[in-house]
Amino acid sequence: MQRHQSTGERILTNLDHVGKDHAIYLPQDEMPDHWYNILADLPEQLPPPLDPRTLKPMSPEPLLRLFAKELVMQEVTSERFIKIPDEVYDAYLRLPRPTPMLRARRLEKFLNTPAEIYYKCEYVNPTGSHKPNTAIAQAYYNMTEGNRRVVTETGAGQWGSALAMASGLFGLKCDVYMVRASYDQKPGRRIMMEAMGANVVASPSKKTTFGRNILESDPNNSGSLGMAISEAIEDCIFHEDTRYCLGSVLNHVLLHQTVIGLEAKKQLEMADVQPDVICGCIGGGSNFAGFAYPFMADKLKGKSPTKFIACETKAVPSTTRGVYTYDFGDTAEMTPLLKMYTIGHKYQPPPIHAGGLRYHGKAPSLCYLINKGYVSSVAYSQTEVFEAARILAQTEGMITAPETAHVVKCAMDEALNCKKTGEKKVIAFNNCGHGLLDLEAYDAFINGRLEDYEPDHIDTPNLVP
């Protein structure tokens, strides 16, 4: 067993590199008051969701039983900017937003790179990730439409915590199906959700027919986001007062997250820099999209040479080893078919600590941009990302979530590349979550107990000829 040594002594000897311009704050009265919808600027229409029975494009009507009406409208609209409702805007200000953009000068110094590294601090809110940006909006629309209860799935627990918090703000009941692997690994997250008033159950659970069927054939099944989504949808369908909320993948979720990138654009302008590289980790694609799409708008117009990199886990390599095809969004085949990079909705992800990256597919708009070459993607194993995250912790004093560790590795690799080439690139990444409730994962890494996983073989779906 290899114990991973501290890097501390090597970096604390000289602090003269720590400049004054290391934190860029956007005043609260400059927080964007609209979300940005990338569907307005794509070169062509996205391949539509298909009805799995007919394989014909599906109309949005059946979604009204699952989602608040306004969210269904946002799912299909091609309006470029959508006004943030006042109550949502007010709740954003109290998170608080805008979040700071930091320059990682100590990390730059440690890497001895000519590159400039910036990161957007989406972990600065009570639940610790970007997820409240959409949770608040989704809870708000459900409240205004008279729905009393929301139900959802959660992987690592960040999304569940955000929806639990937002449900409290808008007076809704909240039930969360938490993937068993994370439920066992992260009791702190379950407790946080319960403290905020949500009911949490490990998925697969005995609460749904789908969950019971899985447990019958495999009582120790560690679950997956695909399974938890199926359970939450089944629960929603059987309770009239309930609507389902999703933490990623769909257009309206990505839309709400664009407040991140709209702020980030203003902040980099304040620092008088243009990003050469924009990167983010991808589970379903929402934090990446939220950060990147406002910058992507310029690239789609041919106005920007920025390189975009999406980072996933080698344990669930949807975009790096999957195929771009139609697949179900969940394991029980209850969702419409979505065109995306997928490794198959039956894929059983290994129990890596980055629970939020254990999803077989990715957001259709992101997959389209990857397929057309606007975004490149890269996959890492968990040991190498924890190595990077530990360097960030020791240089910048910030412990990232295991999911976020993937983008830290990517930003560091890009900066090290600059060291070789001598290029002074500006690298910006979305620091989308803290890992203060993931410390056992750091413990496993430090004490050499982390295992890396990679599927030998992937059965890709072939549902649409």
Ligand SMILES: Cc1ncc(COP(=O)(O)O)c(C=O)c1O
């Ligand atoms: C901290 C964090 N980052 C990233 C993700 C991945 O999701 P997405 O790709 O939608 O941002 C999650 C999902 O739970 C998360 O909790």
